Amino acid sequence: MLSEEMLTLGKKRFIIRDIFAYAQERMKEVGEDHVFDFSIGNPNAPVPKEVGEAIEEILHTMTDSQLHGYSNASGFEDVKQTLIDHINGTFDQTYTTNDIFLTCGAAAALTITMRALLNPADEVIILAPFYPEYPSFIQCGGGIPVIVPPNPDTMQIDFEALKKAICEKTKAIIVNSPNNPSGVVYSEETISKLASLLKEKSLQYGHTIYLISDEPYREILYDNITVPFIPDYYKETFICYSYSKSLSMPGHRIGYLLLPYKTEQIPSIRTAVSGAARILGFVQAPGPAQRIIQKCVNVRTNISLYRENRDLLYNNLTKMGFSCIKPQGAFYLLVKSPEKDTFQFVEHGKKYDLLYAPGEDFGCPEYVRLSFCIAQDKIIHSLPLFQQLADDYNLGEVSL
Amino acid sequence: MLSEEMLTLGKKRFIIRDIFAYAQERMKEVGEDHVFDFSIGNPNAPVPKEVGEAIEEILHTMTDSQLHGYSNASGFEDVKQTLIDHINGTFDQTYTTNDIFLTCGAAAALTITMRALLNPADEVIILAPFYPEYPSFIQCGGGIPVIVPPNPDTMQIDFEALKKAICEKTKAIIVNSPNNPSGVVYSEETISKLASLLKEKSLQYGHTIYLISDEPYREILYDNITVPFIPDYYKETFICYSYSKSLSMPGHRIGYLLLPYKTEQIPSIRTAVSGAARILGFVQAPGPAQRIIQKCVNVRTNISLYRENRDLLYNNLTKMGFSCIKPQGAFYLLVKSPEKDTFQFVEHGKKYDLLYAPGEDFGCPEYVRLSFCIAQDKIIHSLPLFQQLADDYNLGEVSL
Numbered sequence: 001m002l003s004e005e006m007l008t009l010g011k012k013r014f015i016i017r018d019i020f021a022y023a024q025e026r027m028k029e030v031g032e033d034h035v036f037d038f039s040i041g042n043p044n045a046p047v048p049k050e051v052g053e054a055i056e057e058i059l060h061t062m063t064d065s066q067l068h069g070y071s072n073a074s075g076f077e078d079v080k081q082t083l084i085d086h087i088n089g090t091f092d093q094t095y096t097t098n099d100i101f102l103t104c105g106a107a108a109a110l111t112i113t114m115r116a117l118l119n120p121a122d123e124v125i126i127l128a129p130f131y132p133e134y135p136s137f138i139q140c141g142g143g144i145p146v147i148v149p150p151n152p153d154t155m156q157i158d159f160e161a162l163k164k165a166i167c168e169k170t171k172a173i174i175v176n177s178p179n180n181p182s183g184v185v186y187s188e189e190t191i192s193k194l195a196s197l198l199k200e201k202s203l204q205y206g207h208t209i210y211l212i213s214d215e216p217y218r219e220i221l222y223d224n225i226t227v228p229f230i231p232d233y234y235k236e237t238f239i240c241y242s243y244s245k246s247l248s249m250p251g252h253r254i255g256y257l258l259l260p261y262k263t264e265q266i267p268s269i270r271t272a273v274s275g276a277a278r279i280l281g282f283v284q285a286p287g288p289a290q291r292i293i294q295k296c297v298n299v300r301t302n303i304s305l306y307r308e309n310r311d312l313l314y315n316n317l318t319k320m321g322f323s324c325i326k327p328q329g330a331f332y333l334l335v336k337s338p339e340k341d342t343f344q345f346v347e348h349g350k351k352y353d354l355l356y357a358p359g360e361d362f363g364c365p366e367y368v369r370l371s372f373c374i375a376q377d378k379i380i381h382s383l384p385l386f387q388q389l390a391d392d393y394n395l396g397e398v399s400l
Numbered sequence: 401m402l403s404e405e406m407l408t409l410g411k412k413r414f415i416i417r418d419i420f421a422y423a424q425e426r427m428k429e430v431g432e433d434h435v436f437d438f439s440i441g442n443p444n445a446p447v448p449k450e451v452g453e454a455i456e457e458i459l460h461t462m463t464d465s466q467l468h469g470y471s472n473a474s475g476f477e478d479v480k481q482t483l484i485d486h487i488n489g490t491f492d493q494t495y496t497t498n499d500i501f502l503t504c505g506a507a508a509a510l511t512i513t514m515r516a517l518l519n520p521a522d523e524v525i526i527l528a529p530f531y532p533e534y535p536s537f538i539q540c541g542g543g544i545p546v547i548v549p550p551n552p553d554t555m556q557i558d559f560e561a562l563k564k565a566i567c568e569k570t571k572a573i574i575v576n577s578p579n580n581p582s583g584v585v586y587s588e589e590t591i592s593k594l595a596s597l598l599k600e601k602s603l604q605y606g607h608t609i610y611l612i613s614d615e616p617y618r619e620i621l622y623d624n625i626t627v628p629f630i631p632d633y634y635k636e637t638f639i640c641y642s643y644s645k646s647l648s649m650p651g652h653r654i655g656y657l658l659l660p661y662k663t664e665q666i667p668s669i670r671t672a673v674s675g676a677a678r679i680l681g682f683v684q685a686p687g688p689a690q691r692i693i694q695k696c697v698n699v700r701t702n703i704s705l706y707r708e709n710r711d712l713l714y715n716n717l718t719k720m721g722f723s724c725i726k727p728q729g730a731f732y733l734l735v736k737s738p739e740k741d742t743f744q745f746v747e748h749g750k751k752y753d754l755l756y757a758p759g760e761d762f763g764c765p766e767y768v769r770l771s772f773c774i775a776q777d778k779i780i781h782s783l784p785l786f787q788q789l790a791d792d793y794n795l796g797e798v799s800l
Contacts, residue, residue, distance in 0.1 A: 001607055001665070002672040003541070006516050010675030047464040055459050064447040068649040104504055104653070104682070111681030116406050136679045141403070207401055249468040251687025253504070265401070272402040275410030279536045281511030282504070286686045287651025 009136060016040060016357050023355050030353065036382040038356040038370040041180065041332065045301040045373070047248045054295035058288065067291065071284050073277060075102030075256075079294045083256065086297045091229040099266075101257040101273055102285035105250075106216045106242035107133065109257035110174075113212055113238045114141030115276035116269070122171040124212075127157055128363030129182050129334070131214070134174055140280075143171065147363055155182040155325050155334065155364070157190060159197065166201045172210040173198070177227060178217040181362045181369040182334050183310075183327020185221070188228045195234035208236050210260070216242040217330040219300050222307050225328045236260045243293055248301045254289035306331045309372040312379050320387055321395025331373040334359065337366055338393040348392065352385040409536060416440060416757050423755050430753065436782040438756040438770040441580065441732065445701040445773070447648045454695035458688065467691065471684050473677060475502030475656075479694045483656065486697045491629040499666075501657040501673055502685035505650075506616045507533065509640035509657035510574075513612055514541025515676035516669070522571035524612075527557055528763030529582050529734070531614070534574055540680075543571065547763055555582040555725050555734065555764070557590060559597065566601045572610040573598070577627060578617040581762045581769040582734050583710075583727020585621070588628045595634035608636050610660070616642040617730040619700050622707050625728045636660045643693050648701045654689035706731045709772040712779050720787055721795025731773040734759065737766055738793040748792065752785040 019039040026035045058067055074080065080097040088095055103109040114124070118141035126134050128149050135145040148165045151158045166173075175194070177186040186194075194211075202209045213230050218241065221227065231237045239258040244250035259269055310327055318324055323336040335356070337345040342358045342365055349356060349368075359367035372379065390396070419439040426435045458467055474480065480497040488495055503509040514524070518541035526534045526547050535545040548565045551558045566573075575594070577586040586594075594611075602609045613630050618641065621627065631637045639658035644650035659669050710727055718724055723736040735756070737745040742758045742765055749756060749768075759767035772779065790796070 002668055003516055003518055003676070005519075006672040006675035006679070007668060008675070009679055010671035010673070042465075042470055044465075047468045051468065052459060055455065059452060059455050059459075064648070065442075065444075068447050068451070068651050070442055070650050104686075107681040107683050109681075111679075116403055118403055119405075133678065137681060140679045140681065248464070250470050251468050251684070253683065253686045268402055268407060271410035272406040273410070275406035275408070276403070278533065279406070279409055279511075279540045280680050281507040281509075281537060281540065282681075283507050283653065284651070286504075286653050286689065288688065289686065 005139070015361055019355050019357060022350075026353060033381075035353045036355060036378055036385065038354070038372070038374065041371045041373060043245050043248045043250060043301075043331070043373050044375070045248050045303055045305050048296065048299045048301055050296050050299040051247055051249060051292060054292045055288075057295065058291045062291070067288060069287065071287050071290060073274060073284055074100070075285055076287070076290050076294075079290045082294045082297050087258065091232075093229075093231070095258065095261055098270065099259045099261045101259065101277065102290055103255050103257050103277075104253040104282055104285055105244060105255045106214055106240045107137070108253075108280075108282055109240035109242075109255055110134075110137045110212070110214060111140045111280060112257060112273060112276045112282065113240065114138055114143060115280060116272035117141065117171055117210060118143040121169060123167070123169040124171060125162070125165055125173040126363070127162070127173070127175060129155060129179065129359065129367075130174070130363050131176060131180050132361040144169075146170075149363070152366070155179070155184045157186070157194065159193060163197065166197075166209065168205050170201070170205070170209050172212050174212045174214060175230070176214040178220060178329025180217065180330050181332045181359065181364070182325050183330045183332050184325065185225055185227060185328040191228045191230055191233045198234055208265070211237040212240065213237055214240045216245050216255070219246045220303055220306060220331060221329045222310060223328060227329070231260070235262050246300050247293070247296060249289075249292075252286060252289040252292070254285055254293055305376065306373060309374070309376055309379055312376070312383075313370065313372050316383050317386060320390035322386075322390060325367075331371060333370045333372060334364060334367040335370060337368060338395060342366060342368060349389060352389055354382060354385055354389060405539070415761055419755050419757060422750075426753060433781075435753045436755060436778055436785065438754070438772070438774065441771045441773060443645050443648045443650060443701075443731070443773055444775070445648050445703055445705050448696065448699045448701055450696050450699045451647055451649060451692060454692045455688075457695065458691045462691070467688060469687065471687050471690060473674060473684055474500070475685055476687070476690050479690045482694045482697050487658065491632075493629075493631070495658065495661055498670065499659045499661045501659065501677065502690055503655050503657050503677075504653040504682055504685055505644060505655045506614055506640045506642035507537070508653070508680075508682055509642075509655055510534075510537045510612070510614060511540045511680060512657060512673060512676045512682065513638045513640065514538055514543060515680060516672035517541065517571055517610060518543040519571075521569060523567070523569040524571060525562070525565055525573040526763070527562070527573070527575065529555060529579065529759065529767075530574070530763050531576060531580050532761040544569075546570075549763070552766070555579070555584045557586070557594065559593060563597065566597075566609065568605050570601070570605070570609050572612050574612045574614060575630070576614040578620060578729025580617065580730050581732045581759065581764070582725050583730045583732050584725065585625055585627060585728040591628045591630055591633045598634055602636075608665070611637040612640065613637055614640045616645050616655070619646045620703055620706060620731060621729045622710060623728060627729070631660070635662050646700050647693070647696060649689075649692075652686060652689040652692070654685055654693055705776065706773060709774070709776055709779055712776070712783075713770065713772050716783050717786060720790035722786075722790060725767075731771060733770045733772060734764060734767040735770060737768060738795060742766060742768060749789060752789055754782060754785055754789060
């Protein structure tokens with residue numbers, strides 16, 4: 001009677017939420033200090049003081065209509081101008097305010113893009129490992145998700161597999177670098193190679209294959225690594241950005257969609273994006289959040305906590321004998337399951353109240369995901385338990 | 401290449417936006433004071449001072465995570481509890497926090513409901529006159545909009561026409577009272593009659609026909625009229641509510657979806673609604689706005705300005721000989737076109753810089769819509785111009 005599709009989706013519970021619920025229960029039983037929940041990716045770097053100052057300022061300087069009233073569907077014109085100036089300055093581009101559409105976070109930017117691009121039966125390629133909501137977002141646009149597994153040792157793109165997956169029906173590919181759940185960042189070389197392949201395949205099939213770059217972790221980077229600005233390599237790129245992580249304000253639901261520019265299709269793309277935002281019920285991005293990011297355009301959260309946590313966890317776990325993918329960005333660590341059944345490894349961790357998510361939903365079933373956006377104390381106190389876990393599997397340190 | 405459906409929708413411009421753009425141009429030519437724009441429904445009642453006080457308070461008393469962090473998909477638990485207590489107290493109900501889902505305004509509540517309810521080819525009935533986005537919102541859920549014209553003299557429901565429109569495929573009906581664009585309010589008698597019809601037809605076709613009540617204007621009421629609480633008459637009702645008008649804060653994008661309760665299907669409905677919100681990309685309603693409405697649960701904007709504006713406009717226009725539907729709520733006035741071609745009447749108004757929207761997109765093509773949520777001065781200064789317009793049509797006052 002209700003939508004079959006939505007019932008199925010609603011029932012398919014986020015396994016992460018189940019772990020979170022289990023953590024709450026365990027905390028009641030054994031005390032909060034004794035439960036180590038690495039399951040949830042809730043940014044815990046401090047909210048920059050400038051965010052609070054911006055709220056104070058807009059509250060006392062703006063008119064009711066500037067602060068509480070409607071903006072255009074794509075955002076306040078002056079906010080868009082500030083963001084575009086910042087983007088052009090940072091990435092040496094020449095975007096205009098017509099090329100940006102403010103959204104309720106990156107999720108909204110993704111669903112709007114899918115709805116704007118896809119006709120029924122169009123395929124969208126997802127590069128594993130991936131954020132578990134991507135398949136739903138593609139379904140939101142009426143398309144079909146096609147998952148391409150990565151190089152299992154590096155979690156980088158397996159170009160041979162990708163080449164085989166692209167076909168006549170391929171309308172777009174989603175890229176997420178820095179990546180959730182692996183922390184992997186695509187190098188300039190990788191992006192160049194991807195761009196060449198997409199250009200070749202677009203030519204072969206006689207239609208553009210769009211690149212959709214989901215970039216909520218753009219600024220969460222370690223070891224002086226840099227993230228290439230993809231439109232420099234492939235102009236048919238949609239960028240989906242969010243301030244949830246860069247300003248530690250995920251509750252505000254604010255981000256943007258940066259449209260492909262320097263292409264002939266621009267006016268049509270804008271039209272389709274406007275239509276998509278309307279039909280989905282996104283009247284506009286929240287106005288007060290628009291004002292806050294305008295004031296904080298040059299501000300970013302201090303990620304030193306994340307870096308320290310990464311080092312603590314990665315260095316110690318590898319030392320114990322766990323096989324890990326070293327995160328170059330974001331705040332997740334993939335650890336390879338030391339036994340064949342990853343779900344058993346998840347269960348085994350629970351014996352020490354070490355809670356982490358199986359990689360199944362992320363497209364990397366041999367791994368578990370540990371979020372390290374948690375208090376450093378927790379990580380420090382979890383290490384002896386991880387050692388016991390390693391001992392159970394006889395991992396030990398390999399002596400040379 | 402792009403989504404055909406979205407290109408079509410995006411191209412179908414809101415005629416209201418065109419009028420708004422025209423108004424901006426004319427203001428540059430003849431000065432702001434000489435242009436009378438009755439086209440846009442932007443609430444202009446003052447934002448209650450409690451809203452600003454709430455922002456100040458949450459900024460200085462809440463932790464980063466309470467103010468800037470994620471909530472559950474359906475909202476912060478304590479915010480939902482406050483709203484449910486208020487709803488139960490106001491309408492004498494026994495809802496629980498499981499029955500409410502906070503949304504990015506009423507538009508989001510509507511698209512989530514459509515997506516949760518509809519299977520392909522399901523029909524949803526829209527009662528004219530109607531908010532022009534309803535057909536798109538139904539398409540968002542994959543359904544087919546079926547428009548039922550009203551009694552043309554009263555803009556109330558034409559029950560005979562409605563009876564004929566309901567069929568095997570009917571999954572739901574949208575009700576919007578107080579109504580945009582007519583200002584009409586459905587009486588208890590009307591709601592009772594509607595409920596009886598829906599019960600009869602649900603029985604006849606062997607499945608529930610849901611009622612979706614879009615209630616952004618619930619508190620914008622005149623002449624001590626009351627709005628029946630529809631679930632008292634028909635329990636299979638979804639209520640889509642927004643704080644955009646009641647607190648004059650449309651930019652915040654905050655509202656809620658109140659689910660049918662006291663029905664057997666409750667768990668399934670919740671599941672489908674969660675699935676729908678996720679697939680559309682609505683991660684959660686904006687957190688700070690959730691906190692504001694929690695603090696302002698008993699606050700409503702002062703609508704005396706709207707009442708005065710309505711009286712000024714309705715009384716004078718009818719006196720001039722225009723035929724109008726008297727608004728009992730909301731802030732719109734339908735005026736019957738004195739000539740057959742309503743678009744000509746719109747053009748004729750422009751001669752006096754009187755700008756109003758043709759009823760075509762609202763499902764009442766013989767009328768124009770005047771929004772009276774504008775400065776009272778504007779209305780006062782527009783009256784001599786409306787008199788000239790009336791004179792052009794020889795309306796005059798009918799002497800008895």
